[in-house]
Amino acid sequence: MACPPPLLLRSLLFLSLLWFFISSTSSNPIPQPYVVYMGSSSNGDREDVEAAELSHLQLLSSITSRQKSQKVSLLHHYFHAFRGFSAMLTESEASELSGHEKVLSVFPDPVLQLHTTRSWDFLEVGSSDQTRSQYHHPSNDVIIGVIDTGIWPESLSFSDEGVDEVPARWKGTCMEASDFKKSNCNRKLIGARYYSIQSSSSSGTGTGTGTGTESTKVSGSPRDSVGHGTHTASTAGGALVANASYYGLAEGTARGGLQSARIASYKACTEEGCSGSVILKAIDDAIRDGVDIISISIGSSSKFQADYLHDPIAIGAFHAEQMGVLVVASGGNDGPHPYTVENTAPWIFTVAASSIDRDFQSAVVLGNGRTFTGSAINFSNLTRSKKYPLVYAKSTAANFTPADEARNCLPGSIDRTKVAGKIVVCVDTYPMGSKRIKKLVVENAKAKGMILISENQNGNPFDSGVFPFTQVDNVAGYKILKYISSAKYPTATVLKTTTVSDQRPAPTVASFSSRGPGELTENILKPDIMAPGVAILAAVIPKNEPGTVPVGKEPSKFSIKSGTSMSCPHVSGAAAIIKSIHKAWSSSMIRSALMTTATFVNNEGKPLMNSSKSLANPHEIGVGETSPYRALHPGLVFETTPKDYLKLLCYLGYSQKNISSMAGSEFHCPENSGDERISDVNYPSISIGKLSRHGSAIVVTRTVTNVGPVNSTYIASVDSPMGLTVKVYPSKIDFRPNARRVSYNVSFQGKEAPGGYNFGSLTWSDGRHSVRTVFAVNVE
Numbered sequence: 001m002a003c004p005p006p007l008l009l010r011s012l013l014f015l016s017l018l019w020f021f022i023s024s025t026s027s028n029p030i031p032q033p034y035v036v037y038m039g040s041s042s043n044g045d046r047e048d049v050e051a052a053e054l055s056h057l058q059l060l061s062s063i064t065s066r067q068k069s070q071k072v073s074l075l076h077h078y079f080h081a082f083r084g085f086s087a088m089l090t091e092s093e094a095s096e097l098s099g100h101e102k103v104l105s106v107f108p109d110p111v112l113q114l115h116t117t118r119s120w121d122f123l124e125v126g127s128s129d130q131t132r133s134q135y136h137h138p139s140n141d142v143i144i145g146v147i148d149t150g151i152w153p154e155s156l157s158f159s160d161e162g163v164d165e166v167p168a169r170w171k172g173t174c175m176e177a178s179d180f181k182k183s184n185c186n187r188k189l190i191g192a193r194y195y196s197i198q199s200s201s202s203s204g205t206g207t208g209t210g211t212g213t214e215s216t217k218v219s220g221s222p223r224d225s226v227g228h229g230t231h232t233a234s235t236a237g238g239a240l241v242a243n244a245s246y247y248g249l250a251e252g253t254a255r256g257g258l259q260s261a262r263i264a265s266y267k268a269c270t271e272e273g274c275s276g277s278v279i280l281k282a283i284d285d286a287i288r289d290g291v292d293i294i295s296i297s298i299g300s301s302s303k304f305q306a307d308y309l310h311d312p313i314a315i316g317a318f319h320a321e322q323m324g325v326l327v328v329a330s331g332g333n334d335g336p337h338p339y340t341v342e343n344t345a346p347w348i349f350t351v352a353a354s355s356i357d358r359d360f361q362s363a364v365v366l367g368n369g370r371t372f373t374g375s376a377i378n379f380s381n382l383t384r385s386k387k388y389p390l391v392y393a394k395s396t397a398a399n400f401t402p403a404d405e406a407r408n409c410l411p412g413s414i415d416r417t418k419v420a421g422k423i424v425v426c427v428d429t430y431p432m433g434s435k436r437i438k439k440l441v442v443e444n445a446k447a448k449g450m451i452l453i454s455e456n457q458n459g460n461p462f463d464s465g466v467f468p469f470t471q472v473d474n475v476a477g478y479k480i481l482k483y484i485s486s487a488k489y490p491t492a493t494v495l496k497t498t499t500v501s502d503q504r505p506a507p508t509v510a511s512f513s514s515r516g517p518g519e520l521t522e523n524i525l526k527p528d529i530m531a532p533g534v535a536i537l538a539a540v541i542p543k544n545e546p547g548t549v550p551v552g553k554e555p556s557k558f559s560i561k562s563g564t565s566m567s568c569p570h571v572s573g574a575a576a577i578i579k580s581i582h583k584a585w586s587s588s589m590i591r592s593a594l595m596t597t598a599t600f601v602n603n604e605g606k607p608l609m610n611s612s613k614s615l616a617n618p619h620e621i622g623v624g625e626t627s628p629y630r631a632l633h634p635g636l637v638f639e640t641t642p643k644d645y646l647k648l649l650c651y652l653g654y655s656q657k658n659i660s661s662m663a664g665s666e667f668h669c670p671e672n673s674g675d676e677r678i679s680d681v682n683y684p685s686i687s688i689g690k691l692s693r694h695g696s697a698i699v700v701t702r703t704v705t706n707v708g709p710v711n712s713t714y715i716a717s718v719d720s721p722m723g724l725t726v727k728v729y730p731s732k733i734d735f736r737p738n739a740r741r742v743s744y745n746v747s748f749q750g751k752e753a754p755g756g757y758n759f760g761s762l763t764w765s766d767g768r769h770s771v772r773t774v775f776a777v778n779v780e
């Protein structure tokens, strides 16, 4: 094996485990991985690895007397944009550290999950190709850092044909591994990093100073073995690939938002998940490497949301924002229940998922000639002319099995001899058993095919591989069951999937998309925006897994996936388009431009709807569906500064000392720092978590910056629900060369308003630009 180049050697050292002796007085003496967050790195790049390591060791050795000798291993050091480290600590060491004056927070290293399609597969269609094709900027140098499962560099989506030289400002690297060469990076894929997963090596050097180091072998590679990172990266910034399809489905040209965007891949996740300490390291590296945008389709859990100072994505994103890097993150797939949206820190651009106007349909043809359209992706080889016996799973129950389990096709509930060679009808009325499991149960019983009657995730076609499958709604299901009970010898067949375009209405909110309000504060509206996340075609690793590849075909290099994981990189790509044209814009200006110009009507010209055909509200869609081309000329933008975010932390009740430490300099909280003042932060939407019907009006202030023609006059118009009185002062703004930034007030009075959330919008217009801000006001 060739000698590793110095850069790699340095990385190996950097990632290596450091051992030293420290006593343990813990009741639970078994060390666990913890993250220790120490605030801003005011030194920036001047601090190097060795200095960081030394100071972290000093901090650790200061916390406790060393009587019993126990080794403590340091895993990762953060020192570019922020300070801190991860280490194996006992509970008592962690608690002792959390009281240290240099430390802001100490928390167990969390395991985060990819925001793809939970455990089962939704399948996805390509996204608004027509919009993307108009924007092509060959000499653009926007760099998108994708923190995910790595990259499959051979994909045509990462071809650098026609892309300019790597920007001179790029400081990143292309790490090598046995299956990943420097030459796997190019002018499109300009960087690839991976991280050591925490390992438990045992040998220490045991020197008297207690600070001996030992290099352990770092295993791993930037190469994606899951497919998720390849999919998200190609959606965000992939090259144009003609004739891409998933075995003929969703055929068309695959491309990222900005074809000339550069991609840097940071592999922080495996199939099992992503460790929070590694995500922090990846964000710290990405900021230093020089990315413009970080795309992160990962989250913790909507059920156990950590506060901003104990959440690795929120911490990393805060410092990214401080350094001018926009962080776009997925809002999660825990919908449709309220309070499920994740990654809700106000400095994160939070994305919900929508369907697009494409669907995948697979028909059921009954023996009596009737045909029903279902939703699925299948590679069925059945034909219309040959029918198979059709049975309702309820009547195929195994001995001693409740009929309800059998009709739901749960594992062990079906008698194989009664279903072999037949088409089986299952229902979805039981809280357990995903589509994937039901399909495996029926397939393993040697059935010929399966019809699932379910409204659950209808519109998110399930990929059943080569097994004939379709999902029909309750109305069609009722008719199929009626046919089974009335016909003497019921028969049916399930045909192969076809792509159906121009579906209406579209977009609609994906039912899995996590919903607001945010759990940590209701005074910022979340999610921010919606983008395509249902059945998205993008690059993957061609995998030859049994039952997924149709007979006679090569494994596909593209696949159809669903989730907010897929919607997030659409917004990252959209942000890259804005950045490519408006190079000097801050991340908050880019976010504002995308938010105030988002679409709130569907392809029928009606307001956006959710998947149960009700009007979609801002807790589902944020301000609406992203519309990158309109965002190039927003007219006015809301600038949110790092100082605004620091004030927001004051309003949330964090101590001035801790906030100063995050800021990297002395910061003074405003006198009146109540939680309700969060509504007043200069955000491109307005949310008021509590407006008392009996109290006085709540007034919020916003400041807009004119980025359009210098002499412009904007007039406000309000669309508010009955009973909620919304007044804007002033309602007319004249922008002049010496008045680019202007403030206005909006007052909300809820005397006559219905209880609960009231939604509406305020739009500034100069006749050419429309600057729409959405509001959500909870009247009590």
Ligand SMILES: *[C@@H]1O[C@H](CO)[C@@H](O)[C@H](O)[C@H]1NC(C)=O
Pocket (backbone or CB within 6 Å): 098, 099, 100, 101, 102, 103, 104, 105, 309, 654, 655, 658
């Ligand atoms: C702020 O820092 C102190 C220690 O300096 C710590 O005790 C406290 O828990 C910190 N607050 C938060 C919200 O992390």
Ligand SMILES: *[C@@H]1O[C@H](CO)[C@@H](O)[C@H](O)[C@H]1NC(C)=O
Pocket (backbone or CB within 6 Å): 242, 243
């Ligand atoms: C794409 O397919 C069309 C017809 O199916 C063919 O004419 C064209 O050459 C193909 N393009 C590429 C780049 O393969």
Ligand SMILES: *[C@@H]1O[C@H](CO)[C@@H](O)[C@H](O)[C@H]1NC(C)=O
Pocket (backbone or CB within 6 Å): 336, 511, 610, 611, 612, 613, 614, 615, 616, 617
């Ligand atoms: C759609 O919106 C309606 C009205 O807000 C709500 O009752 C329903 O649960 C929503 N459906 C989904 C799937 O989110």
Ligand SMILES: *[C@@H]1O[C@H](CO)[C@@H](O)[C@H](O)[C@H]1NC(C)=O
Pocket (backbone or CB within 6 Å): 381, 382, 383, 466, 551
């Ligand atoms: C369909 O393909 C399967 C193998 O995947 C084969 O066993 C079966 O005979 C085929 N059916 C027809 C009707 O061709």
Ligand SMILES: *[C@@H]1O[C@H](CO)[C@@H](O)[C@H](O)[C@H]1NC(C)=O
Pocket (backbone or CB within 6 Å): 710, 711, 736, 737
């Ligand atoms: C804007 O208006 C000012 C007067 O208020 C005028 O002097 C200036 O020429 C105008 N600029 C443009 C670009 O029209």
Ligand SMILES: *[C@@H]1O[C@H](CO)[C@@H](O)[C@H](O)[C@H]1NC(C)=O
Pocket (backbone or CB within 6 Å): 699, 701, 729, 730, 743, 744, 745
């Ligand atoms: C907005 O309201 C604040 C107090 O609530 C006031 O100080 C400020 O002058 C008002 N601004 C405008 C433009 O009316």
Ligand SMILES: CC(=O)N[C@H]1CO[C@H](CO)[C@@H](O)[C@@H]1O
Pocket (backbone or CB within 6 Å): 246, 247, 248, 249, 378, 379, 380, 381, 496, 497, 498, 550, 551
């Ligand atoms: C949508 C799709 O690709 N369907 C496939 C179903 O299976 C048949 C036979 O294998 C293929 O020809 C279809 O392409």
